[in-house]
Amino acid sequence: KAGVTQTPRYLIKTRGQQVTLSCSPISGHRSVSWYQQTPGQGLQFLFEYFSETQRNKGNFPGRFSGRQFSNSRSEMNVSTLELGDSALYLCASSFNGSVNSNQPQHFGDGTRLSIL
Amino acid sequence: LAKTTQPISMDSYEGQEVNITCSHNNIATNDYITWYQQFPSQGPRFIIQGYKTKVTNEVASLFIPADRKSSTLSLPRVSLSDTAVYYCLVGGRGSTLGRLYFGRGTQLTVWP
Numbered sequence: 001k002a003g004v005t006q007t008p009r010y011l012i013k014t015r016g017q018q019v020t021l022s023c024s025p026i027s028g029h030r031s032v033s034w035y036q037q038t039p040g041q042g043l044q045f046l047f048e049y050f051s052e053t054q055r056n057k058g059n060f061p062g063r064f065s066g067r068q069f070s071n072s073r074s075e076m077n078v079s080t081l082e083l084g085d086s087a088l089y090l091c092a093s094s095f096n097g098s099v100n101s102n103q104p105q106h107f108g109d110g111t112r113l114s115i116l
Numbered sequence: 117l118a119k120t121t122q123p124i125s126m127d128s129y130e131g132q133e134v135n136i137t138c139s140h141n142n143i144a145t146n147d148y149i150t151w152y153q154q155f156p157s158q159g160p161r162f163i164i165q166g167y168k169t170k171v172t173n174e175v176a177s178l179f180i181p182a183d184r185k186s187s188t189l190s191l192p193r194v195s196l197s198d199t200a201v202y203y204c205l206v207g208g209r210g211s212t213l214g215r216l217y218f219g220r221g222t223q224l225t226v227w228p
Contacts, residue, residue, distance in 0.1 A: 048214025097214035107159030
């Protein structure tokens with residue numbers, strides 16, 4: 001069974017640009033969550049999608065957005081990039097998104113985004 | 117929020133058994149306990165999950181006492197490749213859908 005796939009693996013952008021990251025969940029998983037990981041802040045939750053609907057959102061500015069397609073694949077977009085957006089962006093999928101179940105989230109290896 | 121407390125770092129030698137204990141005094145009745153392992157520049161990898169008593173899989177064991185206020189991840193006979201950050205997670209708070217709360221984790225270093 002294939003794991004969570006994130007593309008691209010590495011990305012370099014400049015300030016002011018925008019970027020789109022892609023995530024393909026494990027087959028059968030309908031919930032996709034996105035996280036940002038930085039050395040200073042650790043892993044922080046961005047948002048979660050289920051059946052093409054955003055169900056939960058973390059405390060990030062509106063420059064961070066996402067969407068989910070009918071096949072459960074998800075994309076995350078960051079507009080007007082800032083230096084502080086440099087981070088490892090992780091995607092995780094699970095069967096239904098409930099953290100209080102025996103269906104844990106499984107993570108991809110992330111996209112390393114560097115802003116110059 | 118069932119806040120978790122775990123040691124910031126631990127050291128071990130190859131071939132030893134490592135036990136990492138996590139405290140979660142405010143765990144709720146329906147909270148599961150989940151452990152992840154993370155290597156640099158990779159995503160967290162699910163290790164094991166449990167609700168009560170003991171759970172064992174091919175890589176680790178999870179011991180949960182009756183009061184569930186703590187849990188212990190046991191890694192048998194560690195190797196150099198087990199050097200990683202280990203996270204203990206418990207349940208969630210508020211709108212928890214799809215949202216895991218990661219603390220700082222425990223940096224385990226295995227020496228030859």
